[in-house]
Amino acid sequence: MSHDTHHHKESFISKYIFSHDHKMIAKQYLLTAIFMGAIGITLSALFRLKLGWPDDKFPILETLLGSDAAPEGLLNSNWYLGLVTLHGTIMVFFVLTGGLSGTFSNLLIPLQVGARDMASGLLNMIAYWLFFISSALMAVSLFIETGPAMAGWTIYPPLSVLEEFQSGSGLGMTLWLLSMTFFIASSLIGGINYIVTILNLRTKGMSMTKLPLTIWAFFITAILGVLSFPVLLSCAVLLLMDRGLGTSFYMSDIIGPESGALDATGGNPILYEHLFWFLGHPEVYIILLPALGMTSEIISTCSRKPIFGYRAMIGSMLAIGFLSFIVWGHHMFLTGMNPFLGGVFTFTTLLIAIPSAVKAFNYITTIYKGNVIMTPAMLFCIGSVSTFISGGVTGIILADSALDISQHDTYFVVGHFHIVMGMTAILGMFAGIYHWFPKMYGKMMNKRMGMVHFWATIVCGYGVFIPMHFLGEGGLPRRYYENTNFPMFDHFLDLNVMISIFATVGVIAQVIFFMNFFYSIFRGPVASLNPWKSNSLEWTTPVEHVHGNWPGEIPTVHRWPYDYSKPGKEEDFVPQHIPLTDDEEEH
Amino acid sequence: MGGKFIIIIVVALFFIAFIQLMKIYQLADKVRGQKSQEKITRNENMMMANLMLVFMCLFFGFTIWLIFKYGANSGLYEAATVHGKEIDDLLMFNWYIILPVFFITNFLLFFFSWKYYHREERKATFISHNNKLEFFWTVIPAIALSFIVIYGIKTWNSIMYNTEEGQVVEIYAYQFGWRVRYAGEDNILGKADYKLVSTTNPLGVITDKNIKATYAEIDAEVRSIDSILNANIDPVTGDYLLPKSKVTKHKEKQERLKRRKYRIKSGIDKGPLNDSIYAAANDDFEDDLELRLIKDQPYTFKIRSQDVIHCPWFPHFRAQINAVPGMETNFKLTPTTTTAEMREKPEVIEHYNNLYDRHQQRIEEYNIVETEPFTGLFDYVLLCNKICGAGHSNMQMKVVVETQEEYDYNVTFKKSEKKIIQSKIADFESKLISFEEGDNSGTDSISLVCRGEVDLVKEELKTFSEFQDKDLNNLKEEIKLSLKVEHEIKVINEESNSDLSVKQNLSRLVDNSSILNKEEIYNYISSTNDESLKNEAVNYFQEIVQNSLNTFSNNLNDFKVKFELKSNEIQNKINTLVKQELNQNEENRLTLSAENTSSNTTNDKVTM
Numbered sequence A: 001m002s003h004d005t006h007h008h009k010e011s012f013i014s015k016y017i018f019s020h021d022h023k024m025i026a027k028q029y030l031l032t033a034i035f036m037g038a039i040g041i042t043l044s045a046l047f048r049l050k051l052g053w054p055d056d057k058f059p060i061l062e063t064l065l066g067s068d069a070a071p072e073g074l075l076n077s078n079w080y081l082g083l084v085t086l087h088g089t090i091m092v093f094f095v096l097t098g099g100l101s102g103t104f105s106n107l108l109i110p111l112q113v114g115a116r117d118m119a120s121g122l123l124n125m126i127a128y129w130l131f132f133i134s135s136a137l138m139a140v141s142l143f144i145e146t147g148p149a150m151a152g153w154t155i156y157p158p159l160s161v162l163e164e165f166q167s168g169s170g171l172g173m174t175l176w177l178l179s180m181t182f183f184i185a186s187s188l189i190g191g192i193n194y195i196v197t198i199l200n201l202r203t204k205g206m207s208m209t210k211l212p213l214t215i216w217a218f219f220i221t222a223i224l225g226v227l228s229f230p231v232l233l234s235c236a237v238l239l240l241m242d243r244g245l246g247t248s249f250y251m252s253d254i255i256g257p258e259s260g261a262l263d264a265t266g267g268n269p270i271l272y273e274h275l276f277w278f279l280g281h282p283e284v285y286i287i288l289l290p291a292l293g294m295t296s297e298i299i300s301t302c303s304r305k306p307i308f309g310y311r312a313m314i315g316s317m318l319a320i321g322f323l324s325f326i327v328w329g330h331h332m333f334l335t336g337m338n339p340f341l342g343g344v345f346t347f348t349t350l351l352i353a354i355p356s357a358v359k360a361f362n363y364i365t366t367i368y369k370g371n372v373i374m375t376p377a378m379l380f381c382i383g384s385v386s387t388f389i390s391g392g393v394t395g396i397i398l399a400d401s402a403l404d405i406s407q408h409d410t411y412f413v414v415g416h417f418h419i420v421m422g423m424t425a426i427l428g429m430f431a432g433i434y435h436w437f438p439k440m441y442g443k444m445m446n447k448r449m450g451m452v453h454f455w456a457t458i459v460c461g462y463g464v465f466i467p468m469h470f471l472g473e474g475g476l477p478r479r480y481y482e483n484t485n486f487p488m489f490d491h492f493l494d495l496n497v498m499i500s501i502f503a504t505v506g507v508i509a510q511v512i513f514f515m516n517f518f519y520s521i522f523r524g525p526v527a528s529l530n531p532w533k534s535n536s537l538e539w540t541t542p543v544e545h546v547h548g549n550w551p552g553e554i555p556t557v558h559r560w561p562y563d564y565s566k567p568g569k570e571e572d573f574v575p576q577h578i579p580l581t582d583d584e585e586e587h
Numbered sequence B: 001m002g003g004k005f006i007i008i009i010v011v012a013l014f015f016i017a018f019i020q021l022m023k024i025y026q027l028a029d030k031v032r033g034q035k036s037q038e039k040i041t042r043n044e045n046m047m048m049a050n051l052m053l054v055f056m057c058l059f060f061g062f063t064i065w066l067i068f069k070y071g072a073n074s075g076l077y078e079a080a081t082v083h084g085k086e087i088d089d090l091l092m093f094n095w096y097i098i099l100p101v102f103f104i105t106n107f108l109l110f111f112f113s114w115k116y117y118h119r120e121e122r123k124a125t126f127i128s129h130n131n132k133l134e135f136f137w138t139v140i141p142a143i144a145l146s147f148i149v150i151y152g153i154k155t156w157n158s159i160m161y162n163t164e165e166g167q168v169v170e171i172y173a174y175q176f177g178w179r180v181r182y183a184g185e186d187n188i189l190g191k192a193d194y195k196l197v198s199t200t201n202p203l204g205v206i207t208d209k210n211i212k213a214t215y216a217e218i219d220a221e222v223r224s225i226d227s228i229l230n231a232n233i234d235p236v237t238g239d240y241l242l243p244k245s246k247v248t249k250h251k252e253k254q255e256r257l258k259r260r261k262y263r264i265k266s267g268i269d270k271g272p273l274n275d276s277i278y279a280a281a282n283d284d285f286e287d288d289l290e291l292r293l294i295k296d297q298p299y300t301f302k303i304r305s306q307d308v309i310h311c312p313w314f315p316h317f318r319a320q321i322n323a324v325p326g327m328e329t330n331f332k333l334t335p336t337t338t339t340a341e342m343r344e345k346p347e348v349i350e351h352y353n354n355l356y357d358r359h360q361q362r363i364e365e366y367n368i369v370e371t372e373p374f375t376g377l378f379d380y381v382l383l384c385n386k387i388c389g390a391g392h393s394n395m396q397m398k399v400v401v402e403t404q405e406e407y408d409y410n411v412t413f414k415k416s417e418k419k420i421i422q423s424k425i426a427d428f429e430s431k432l433i434s435f436e437e438g439d440n441s442g443t444d445s446i447s448l449v450c451r452g453e454v455d456l457v458k459e460e461l462k463t464f465s466e467f468q469d470k471d472l473n474n475l476k477e478e479i480k481l482s483l484k485v486e487h488e489i490k491v492i493n494e495e496s497n498s499d500l501s502v503k504q505n506l507s508r509l510v511d512n513s514s515i516l517n518k519e520e521i522y523n524y525i526s527s528t529n530d531e532s533l534k535n536e537a538v539n540y541f542q543e544i545v546q547n548s549l550n551t552f553s554n555n556l557n558d559f560k561v562k563f564e565l566k567s568n569e570i571q572n573k574i575n576t577l578v579k580q581e582l583n584q585n586e587e588n589r590l591t592l593s594a595e596n597t598s599s600n601t602t603n604d605k606v607t608m
Ligand code: HEM
Pocket: A041, A044, A045, A048, A084, A085, A087, A088, A089, A091, A092, A096, A151, A152, A153, A154, A414, A418, A421, A422, A423, A426, A464, A478, A479, A480, A503, A506, A507
C-alpha cells in the first residue's frame, strides 16, 4: 500500500513498541507467546508434582505460589484446579492461538503473498496490544489472594458464576473474563486484517492456487476465528451478566452454600456449553491448521520435493474448516442433550477423520522418495505428523457417542487432546520458529541444540501422554486434585510417577530452546538470504528488515511454490518469481 | 528466603556457563566454515535418520508394553451391566481398526524419513500428485469409518432409546457428595423442588409436611435476620453498626427468603390438596451412604444437582451422565454382577491383593491415617466426573449390587426401622405446627407441653445417634487394629526372624493401641514364636471385635425398646391433650360458623 521504500527516522518507541510493521509485530507476538508458554508449561510441571507424588511436600511450591496456595509445600485443591485452568487457558489461547497465528500470520502473510505490509498496520498494532493486555491480565490473576479462575479452561457455569462455589470464581474469574474479552477483540481485529490482506494484497501473478499452503492455512484459520469468536464473546457477556447483574441465562434452581436457594430460574447451563463449544471446537482447528500449514511448507522444502496433492491439501483444509462448525456437540454427548443429536454429531465428527487422514497420507507421500534434510525444523515437522496420527486415531473413539459414555472426561481425553492438539501444534510452532528464525532475526539458531531439543521434546511428550490413555481406560477422571481417595486407582501410583518424571524432564528440556533462542537473537551467526533454499517469496527479501519488505519492486509470481527437484532443472529448487521457461509445464 | 537466593545463584551460574560454552562452540564453528548452522552435514543427516528408527522402536515398544501391562479397562474388568458389555465390544472393534492404522502410518512416516534422508548424490523424485492414489485413500478411510459410525450409532441408540422403565432411583449431586432416593413401592418418585431443600429435607421433596416445615424455617430465618439487624442499631443515631455491605447482604437474603416463601405458596402449595397431589413421595426413601442395587434388575436413574454441574460416573458399569442444576437427566442400566460375585473372580482377587499391598506400602511410607481403611476388597463406586470445585476428587459413594434376597434384608428392613423413628418425630411436629398455626386461644400451654415432649424425644434420638456413632467408631478402630495386628503377624512370620524384632514390632504396635489391654496383647503374642499361639492371638482380637459388635447391637436393641415405650407414652399423652383441644375447638367453631353464615348470606346478596 502506501508504504513505499521511504525510510523515515523512527524513534525507539515507534520502532520497537508501537510499531506498525508486521515483522516487528510478529516478533512481539512471539516473545509474548514464549513468555506465556514458559508460564503455562511451568504450571503443568508444578501440578504434575502433586499428581506424581501426592503425599510429598515440595517447598518450591510454597516459594513460587505463596503460602495460600501451597501451605508447607502441599498444594491445596482449589489452587490445583486454578493451575490446571490457567495452564489450559494459556496453552490454548495465548500460546497456540494468539502466539501461533499472531506470530506466523503476521510474519508470513505479507512476505509470502508479496505485500508491503498488512492491510492495516494500525489495526495490526492495536490487535497486538490488546493481546498483550489480555496476556498481562491473565498472568496477573495468578497473583491474587483468592487465586485465578479455577473452573477449568471451559469455565462452565454455575461453577464459574458464584464465588461461594469456588474461591477462583470471584476476582480470578472476573480477570479471566476480562482478559478473554480483550483476547477476542484482538483475535477479531487480527483475523479480519489477515483475511483482507490475503484477498486484496497479493502480488502480481499470485493467484489463490499459487499460494503457499501456509497462507491457505492462515486464511482458513482466520475465517474460523472471525466466525466463531463472536459467539464466544456473547457467551462470555451472558456469563458476565449472570455474575454481575443477577440475570439467569445459565442458572436455574440453584442452592448456594451461603446464600441458600437463589431466585434464578429458567436458565440452563447447557446453553452455555453450546455457545462455548461452538467456538471451542473450531478453536482446536484454529490451533491446528497454522501448524499443519507450516508443516506442509517445511516438509516440502526439506524433502526437496513438491508437497503431494497440493489441491487435495487445500480441499481437506477447507473441508476440515467447514466441518469444524458442525461437530461441537461431541463435547456434550453426556449433558443430557437429545440422544438423536448425539447420533448426528457422531456422524459429522467422524466425517472429519476423512480429510484428516488424507492430510496425513499426503505428508507421508511427500517424504516418500524425497531427499530429506534433517534440519531441526524438519525434525519437528516429522514429530508433528506423528503426533497428528497418534492423537487422531484415538479421536475416532471419542467421536463415537456410545464409547464416550465410558471415556468422557477421563484421562483418555487428556491424553488424546494433548497429543493431537497440544503436541502437534507445539511441535509445528517450534518447527516454524526454527525455520523462519533467520527471517525474523537475520540470525541462525544453533542446529545441534535444536536437534537435542527435538528429541527431548518428543520423547517426553509421548512419555507423558501415551500412558495417560491407559489411566483413562482405567476410569480415572480428569481434573482430579488427587487420585488417592480411591484405592481402586492405586495400581496407577507408579505410572503417575513415571508421567511426572517425563513431564518434569520435558519442561526442563525447554530451557535448551529458550537459551538457544535468546542467545541466537544476539549472538547467532548471520543468516544468508535463503538458508533453506526455499521457493517462497519471503526469502527474496533482504536479511536486514526494511519497511515495505522489498527495497525495490515486489517480485511477480510465475509458478507455484513447490517446484523442488523439478526434472530438467539444474538446482533442486525454482523460486516462485522465476518465470516458466517456454517448454516447461506448470506441474 | 535462603532457598530463593540459592536458586537464583544456581540459575545465574548456569547461564554464564552456557554462554561461555556457546562462545567456544562458535569459535570452533568459525574455523570450520561460516555457514555451518545452515547446512546439515551428511553425518548429522544420517544420525537423525537412524534416530528416527531407534525412536520408532522405542515408541512402539513402550506402547506395546503399556498395552500388555494395562490394556483396555485396566482394573475395571468386564463391564458389570448389560449395556456396558455392548460398549466394551464396540471399543474392542474400534481398537482393532485403530491400532493397525496407528502402527502402520507411524511406521511409514519414520521409515521413509530414515530411508530417504539427504545425500548429496541423490535427487528427490518430482511427484506432485496422483489422483488415483488420493482417491484410494479417501475412499478406504470412508468405508472403514462408515462401519464405525453405523456400529457406533446403533449401540448409542440401543442404550439411549431403551424404553424399559425398571426401578426408578434418584441420584442427587451436591458439593461434594451424593444422595440417593428410591422410588418405593409405587415406583414413582415424589415431586421435588429446590425451594424446599433444607437440612431436614435435603432433596427438597414436596409433601404437605415439608411445605409447612419450610414456611416455619423461612419465617424463623427472616426473624433471626431481623433480630440480628435490630441488635446492631446504634441507639443514638439509629444507624446500623454493621458495615453497609453486610447490612445489604442480610437484607437481600431476607428479601430472597420472602420471595421464596411467596413462590412456594403460589406455585407448589396446593393447600388441602397437597396430601393427595404429592402422595407419591410417601413411600420414597433416601440414603446418603450407599447405593444398593439388585442384580439383573433394570434401573432408571433420574439425576439432579443441587448447585453446579456434576457427573455421576460408574466406571464398572460404563455409565455416566451429567447432573445439571435445574434439569433432570436420566440413564438406564441393568447390573449383571453382584459385588460378591466380583469379589470371587480370581483375577479380581489377585488384582486387589496387589492393590492392597501397594496401598499399604504408601500408607506406611507416609504414615497416613485413613478415616476409612482400605479393606483390600472389591467394591463398586460412584464418583464425580465433572469439575465441580475443591472436593471434586473426593465425591464418592459406595455402590453395592446384591441379589433380591440380600437387598430385601439390607434395604427394606433398615429403611423401615429408620422410617418408624422419623415418622414419629414428624408426626409430633406436624401436630404442633397445626396447633401453633390455628388461631387457638388458650392452646399455648398445650403446645408448650407437646414441645417439651418432642424435644425430649429429639434429645433421646440425638444421644442415641451420638452413642451409635461412638460405638461405630470404636468398632472401626478395633477392626483397624486387628487388621494391623494380623498384618504385623504376617510380616513376622515371613521374616522368620530373631525374637528381638518380634518384640520391637509388637511393642510398637502395642504403643499405638489405646483401646485394648496392652499387657494382654503383649503376653499373648510375644511370649513365643509358636504358630498356634499366634493364631490364638488373632482369634483373641476377632473375639474382641465380635464382642464390640454384640454390645453395639445390644445397645441398639435396648434403645429401640426404650424408644418404643417412650414414644408410646408421649403419643398417649398427646392424644388426650389433642382430644380435649379438639372438643373445645369444635364448640368454638360451631358458634363461630353460626355467625359467619349469617354474614355470608348478606354479602352474597350485595354482590349479586
Ligand atoms: C509439558 C507439557 C504438558 C504437560 C505435562 C501437561 C499436562 C497436563 C495435565 C496433567 C493436565 C490436567 C488434566 C486434567 O486433570 O484434566 C493438563 C490440562 C490441559 N492441558 Fe496440558 N500439559 C502440557 C502441555 C500442554 C499443551 C502444549 C497444551 C496445548 C494445547 C495443553 C493444553 C491443556 C489443556 C487445554 C488442558 C485442560 C485444562 C482444563 O482441564 O481446564 N497442555 N495438562
